[in-house]
Amino acid sequence: MTGPLDGVVVLDFTERVQGPYATQMLGDLGADVVKVERRSAVTPDGRADERYAMDGQPKPTSLYRATFLANNRNKRSIALDLKSEEGREVAQALVARADVVYENFRPGAMERLGLGYDDCALINPEIIYVSASGYGTEGPYVAKPGQDVLIQALSGMGTMNQAADGRPTPVGMSISDVLGGLNGAAAVLAAIVHRDRTGEGQRVEVDLLGSALAAMSEHIVHFANNHPGEPVRETPMHGHGYIPPPYGFYATEDGYIALSSGRQISEICALIGMPDLSLDPRFDTFDKRNENRAEMEQLLEERLRTASTNHWLSILEPADIFVAKVNSLEESLTDPQVVHTGRLQTVTGPDGPLTLVASPIRFSRFTDDRVDPPPVHGHDTADILAELGLPADFLSSATSEGALR
Template sequence: MSGPLDGVTVLDFTERVQGPYATQMLGDFGAEVIKVERPSALTPDGRADERYQTPGEPAPTSLYRATFLANNRNKRSVVLDLKSADGVRAAQRLARSADVLYENFRPGVLDRLGLGYDELAVDNPGLVYVSASGYGPDGPYRDRPGQDVLAQALSGLGQANRAPDGRPLPVGLSITDVLGGLNGAAAALAALIHRQRTGEGQRVHVDLLGSALAALSEHLVHLLNSDAPEPERRTAMHGHGYIPPPYGFYATADGYLALSSGRQIPQICEVLGLPDLTEDPRFADFAVRDEHREEMEQLMESRLRTRSTAEWMELMVARDIYAAPVLTLDEAARDPQVTSTGRIVTVEGRHGPVHLVAPPARFSGTPLGPPTSPPAHGEHTEQVLSALAAGSTGGSRR
């Protein structure tokens, strides 16, 4: 077996992160993903696309190389010029046998090229056609350029994450791209189940703004259904504007420690050598703890600073307290929970090994096969087009 989507073909017209993240998930789960690329592949800042490090060259410093490698494993790359009649015809022929077509152009672009849903569904009525965009297929922002940090701004995410001095802060990763990819992959799977039951395909829309708002639903529902003000962090250590301490990252003697459970305040205080703070009227319940957030955090952090993170973790694990060390990216990649469960995988690239993050899901009945390396630009064009001429899109990618 090669995953639960073995036998499903995905025609991938996506670039950057939101779309490629979603189609990579489908590829991870066993789908045959054919990535249709422009004849000239460029990075977002207009330079020639760089995917693999040339042997002997210094380690790359550009994020764009990693962005492609991180979001395009388990795919085959085909170069088609969609500005030419031949290129469009080849794409149309590929779409006739595809189960899913996934694109993240601005709304209307593929329609103008003759690759819109209405046209393709005539020959392939079971096609699941997923369109991922910045703001959706309608509304006043429909034709604006969409991008992760812009969606963070418009959704309120940047303000919800603002610093104690009031300055809004973007999250330090392309979070709405990832959320959009997750929602798009889930929607594609739902549409495939519907097709399995009815034989009907359909068009699916997903966008960055809607995905960000959905992720903020806890905040928005609280705000819209109560007299609560905008969430406010107030202190740099605090993790959620509507949850009182302990909930955040607290300084130790040599780093930081995360704590997250108000139910365990007596146990935390016992470990820290503090009196039970729930018996203090300033911290006795949820509401007053929030009102006196800074005072409680200062009391806890003054004790935490007396020992190392590792020393505190040993004590807290022994008491089953909700706690974790705050790790750097490098430390996270080397953490025993990560290494012992295979969360980082190594595949053979064009010039040597490439380290990738493993798919997050596991299946008992249809286990996932080992991932394939992200493709070179146009690496499979001849293979796929030759198979298309012979009446198929080729065999399994495995």
């Protein structure tokens, strides 16, 4: 067995991040993920088969291509025209042998192709059918485009992450997409357990807005029940609108460090050589530290700026202070803990070595570390058709008709 989902077949009708991230997790867990792709260009950035540089061309450098490579390892690819009769015939045959169908198109798109939940359940009553969308399958926003930065705006996440001047600021990664993918993968696992117990398939829904709100529940529960007002950052170093100093990032002589524990103020002050701020009448309670956060943070940073990051780490870490260096992206990839625990993996793709981020999940009973690189567009079409047992002449006739690639 290559993982706990060995033998589970996932039919992947997903693009961009939310859906592919979820199905990649299922592939990491051992599922056979069959990615159903369009036959031709998917965005102006380039054709889907240009995700790798072929025939001696320069390696692909666009973020769009990197996005595909980052979210589609451990999958096979079949390229179909789902608007053609032959393409739909293949898709329906795939549904018949699948355990899970996962799609992340706008609500209604799969139904128009004859591949909605009701259509698939007629073919395979035990199918687990996941619809991942921006806003869910009903409500006033159902027809709107759902995309990560739009969700950050609508959910309040951008305001929660505001800059010190009060300007709403998006998180610098596709955070809503990743959260939606995590929730979708978890939902599939639960639905598989339910099906194994009862024999019942079902439709599962996950969306970006709901996932973003769920991730913000600490803030939302506090806001809705205690009425503290909107979270405010006020200073560049402050890390959380409802947590007072020293929670945040502080400048040193040559970089930044993070401090996170209000219970260690006395120890921190003694170690860095400044008066105990926990005894200062401006900062001697949680509420006072929150009200006077700018003053407290300024005092801390003035002291921390007098020496290097490594100097402060050498003093604070041995005392078990909650402290860390603020890494650049390059530094994070060479961090000793990241290197020691193998958080990056190198696989061999059509271009040669390809660095990917490893799955964060590890099992004591599954030790197969094999990772397949993201598939070349349509690379597995012939093999997958052969597995379906379709007539021998189907591939050539459907290819000539433009239904497959």
